[in-house]
Amino acid sequence: MNHWLVKSEPFKYSWDKFLSDGRTFWDGVRNYQARNNLRAMAEGDLVLWYHSNEGKEVVGIAKVVKTAYQDPTTEDPNWVVVDLSPVETLKKTVTLETIKADPFLKDIGLVRQGRLSVMSVKLEEFDRILELGS
Template sequence: MNYWLVKSEPFKYSWQKFNEDKRTFWDGVRNYQARNNLREMKEGDLVLFYHSNEGKEVVGIAKVMKEAYQDPTTDDKNWVVVDLSPVEALKTPVTLEQIKADERLKDISLVRQGRLSVMPLKAEEFDRIVELGS
């Protein structure tokens, strides 16, 4: 299994809306590295859902339900989406400040490549963030 983190601005697509929808395709990715990460996602992989700009915190866990396919919001064949479903909310959101302050998370992509919207996580990074949120 692989682990990931996706970012969404809550005013555009929030954790609450994601839970209401129960499933969504993750669109709007227009960065090649983030797109390549979407292409690497496999059904069953776990994904941390991060509210960017407002809040700046990991709020929940999602699961990849369908692997990469053509982004239906564009005719450009360069862009793909994956389907995600919510699994559970973290009991306590984990802030970017907490992540930056945690020695075990010092090399996480969220800190090193702050603008990247879809990023891989090591299993131990995923587990540590979930632990901080429980």
């Protein structure tokens, strides 16, 4: 199993909306590195849900329920989506400030490649964020 982090601007698609919907496809990715990360996702992989711009915090855990397929919002075959479903809301959000201040997370992609919308996360980083969010 691999672990990931996806970013969503809460005014566009929030964690609460995701919980209400119960499932969504992750679309709008137009960066090749992020697209490659979507292609690498497997069913059952766990995903940290990060609110970007507003809040700047990890708010929950999702899982991949369908692997990469053609993005239905474009006819361009270069772009794909995956389906996600919610697993759990964190007891307390884990802010970017908290992540940056934690020496254990100093190399996490969220800090190193802040603009990337879909990124892999090491199991140890994933577990640390869950610990901070409990």
